[in-house]
Amino acid sequence: MADLIFWRHAEAEDVSASGRDTDRALTKRGRKDAARMAKWLSDYLPAVTVVLCSPAQRCRETAAALSALNQAPVKIEEFLSVDSSAERIARELASKYSAKTVLIVGHQPNLGLLITKLLGMHQSAGVVKKGSVWWLRQRLVGNDATYYVHTVRQPDS
Incomplete structure (x- = not known):
C-alpha cells in the first residue's frame, strides 16, 4: 500500500430509531464536520484512491460527503464493520489492497489499533477523534515497509 488514510466517522446520534448501533445516523454537527x-480530502487525495467504508450508516454518510464532491466510488466492506477486529482489517487490506492508496472510513477502536500497529506504538496510544483523518505514508527500506505520519487533520482545524 502506498498510503493508508484513516477517517473516523463524524459525530453520530446516540441511538437510532431502530435501536441498532449500525443504523445510527450523523448529527447535524456530524454532517457539517464530514x-x-x-x-x-478532495483537495489532497491522489486521483486513484480506493475508498473503503464500514457498512454502518454513520460511516456511509461520512463517506458520502466525499463522494458528493469528487464522485469517488465508495466500496462498502463488511470487514470494516463495527464487529470486526483490527487483525481482520489488516489481513484483508494486505490481501486485497496492497500497493494502492486506500482511504478507510471506519470506527474506533480498530482505526486507532491499526494506526498504532503500523507505527510501532503502544496499542493504548491509538485514539482517533470523531471525524478526524490520520494519513500514513509508506516508506520502503529494502524489502521492508514502514509507515510514518504524513498528516493528522481534525474537522475543527
Missing part, C-alpha cells in the same frame, strides 16, 4: 473533512 463535509469539511471531505472538502479537505
Whole structure:
C-alpha cells in the first residue's frame, strides 16, 4: 500500500430509531464536520484512491460527503464493520489492497489499533477523534515497509 488514510466517522446520534448501533445516523454537527473533512480530502487525495467504508450508516454518510464532491466510488466492506477486529482489517487490506492508496472510513477502536500497529506504538496510544483523518505514508527500506505520519487533520482545524 502506498498510503493508508484513516477517517473516523463524524459525530453520530446516540441511538437510532431502530435501536441498532449500525443504523445510527450523523448529527447535524456530524454532517457539517464530514463535509469539511471531505472538502479537505478532495483537495489532497491522489486521483486513484480506493475508498473503503464500514457498512454502518454513520460511516456511509461520512463517506458520502466525499463522494458528493469528487464522485469517488465508495466500496462498502463488511470487514470494516463495527464487529470486526483490527487483525481482520489488516489481513484483508494486505490481501486485497496492497500497493494502492486506500482511504478507510471506519470506527474506533480498530482505526486507532491499526494506526498504532503500523507505527510501532503502544496499542493504548491509538485514539482517533470523531471525524478526524490520520494519513500514513509508506516508506520502503529494502524489502521492508514502514509507515510514518504524513498528516493528522481534525474537522475543527
